[in-house]
Amino acid sequence: MIINHNMSAANAHRNMAINTGNASKSMEKLSSGLRINRAGDDAAGLAISEKMRGQINGLDQASRNSQDSISMIQTAEGALNETHSILQRMRTLAVQGSNDTNTSVDRTSIQDEINQLTKEVDRIANTTEFNTKKLLNGDLQGITGAKAGVLDKEATFANGSVKLGAVTNASLATATDVIRINITKDTFTDGSSLSTTGILSTGMFSVSTVLGNVNKAKVFVSGGTNIVISGAASTGSANADITIALTSAQMKALKSGDTITISLQKKEAAQTDSSKQIRAQIGANAGQELGIGIGDMGSTALGIRKTNGDALDLGSQTSSSGAIKLINNAIEKVSTQRSQLGAVQNRLEHTINNLNTSSENLQSSESRIRDVDMAQEMTNYSKNNILTQAAQAMLAQAKSAPEQVLQLLR
Structure with missing residues (x-):
């Protein structure tokens, strides 16, 4: 028998420490979830x-x-x-x-x-x-894409409508306005009799604009059958234009009190600043x-x-x-x-x-x-807790084993 090294007690202590640590970890998992x-x-x-x-x-x-x-x-x-x-x-x-x-x-x-x-x-x-x-x-x-200027596809008046030519003038394409050509005299018996002078000088037309972005003085008759809008701003002098192609029959259909209405919407520039x-x-x-x-x-x-x-x-x-x-x-x-x-x-x-x-x-x-799986971890905790108690009991038994040496001293 030896008393300097109680290996049974050391073994029981080691296992008790392991079981105590495992039980502590299980308790931590159970308490934290x-x-x-x-x-x-x-x-x-x-x-x-x-x-x-x-x-x-x-x-x-x-x-x-x-x-x-x-x-x-x-x-x-x-x-x-x-x-x-x-x-x-x-x-x-x-x-x-x-x-x-x-x-x-x-x-x-x-x-x-x-x-x-x-x-x-x-x-x-x-x-x-x-x-x-x-x-x-x-x-x-x-960020937006550039939007083209919009021009009504047709100019309308009481007795019909007339086709419009494309906007070729850059200045005019950026204008927003409504142009109204009022027919003031019922004198169109022959469309070819119209002169090429400005509409205002014929006494047959009265031109007005709503926003003033188009110079009404630049609305005139060209070639007897075309109404031309040249330039956009009131101070502009561009040569390109919008043309209303009128046939003789359409000219004759224009009566006093009719109004040809043209709507322009300006071209919107593209927006490229993403920070906005x-x-x-x-x-x-x-x-x-x-x-x-x-x-x-x-x-x-x-x-x-x-x-x-x-x-x-x-x-x-x-x-x-x-x-x-x-x-x-x-x-x-x-x-x-x-x-x-x-x-x-x-x-x-x-x-x-x-x-x-x-x-x-x-x-x-x-x-x-x-x-954590609470049911599984509770099982582990119960197992570790029982093992800890068992190890503690075995440690007590191992601790008392060297005391048997005292019997030899009697």
Whole structure:
């Protein structure tokens, strides 16, 4: 028998320490609910799950970003809803002003309301904000392609319509205006009798423009059957033109009281500054962005303010009638912008659903790696606890074994 080295006690102590450590780890897992509490628990699992956590947090934040973007879009779209209402009222006033039964007092009242409505369109465009960002003043227009100038495919009058030639003048292609050629004399018995002098000098035509972007003095008869618009700005001197090709029969069809109406919309330059565009981060990773552009919704950009800064002039029947087309164009532009915002909002709603689904699936994957199976771990804890108690009992037995040596000393 030996007493210097109690190997039975050492063995029992070693196993008790192991069982105590395992029971402690099981208790830690049970109390935290996590299978991996430190890298030593599962080094590879920790690295994988941490990447998943980064993705989950990113997806959740991207979902919140998308919700913020929807809120911004709803703010802009709500403001444009009011702009639409204003434009509809302006159109109603233009139609009212186009009726020549109005007196000068009536027209003054109409003009006063048009002036105030135009100011309100600008106020909405300049003050609508989301998180202090102005939305409708053109600051967020961002990247857009160049839009060609639009010319009515036909010039219309009471007894028919006439085809228009292409816009070949660069200056004219960047003009927004409505040109009205009023027929003042019912004298077209022979279209070929028209001279090549300016329309104003024939006494047969009265030309007016609504915004003053086209010089009405440059509307003239050419070759007896063509009405030509040359140049755009009131000070321009370009040679190229728009031609209305009129046959003799169409000339004869023009009667006193008819009006040929031509609508021009200026060519819009391309926007290339991406910093002006809202960049919505709609993914967990770099580059997963959505550009949201909102155009300038002010009265000048909508084409309902004259070049001198005044509101549309509804002081006469002719100008009121021409203003209808301009207001129609403005309504169409606002409708297009609202439609685009609505499309982006619908896309973002699908984006949010996708992000939430992806986040949920990743959380499920992370849970399988990081979370502890409580039932299994409770079994392990119970086993380790029993083994610890058994090892403690054996240590007590091993400790008392050397005491038998005392029997030899008696």
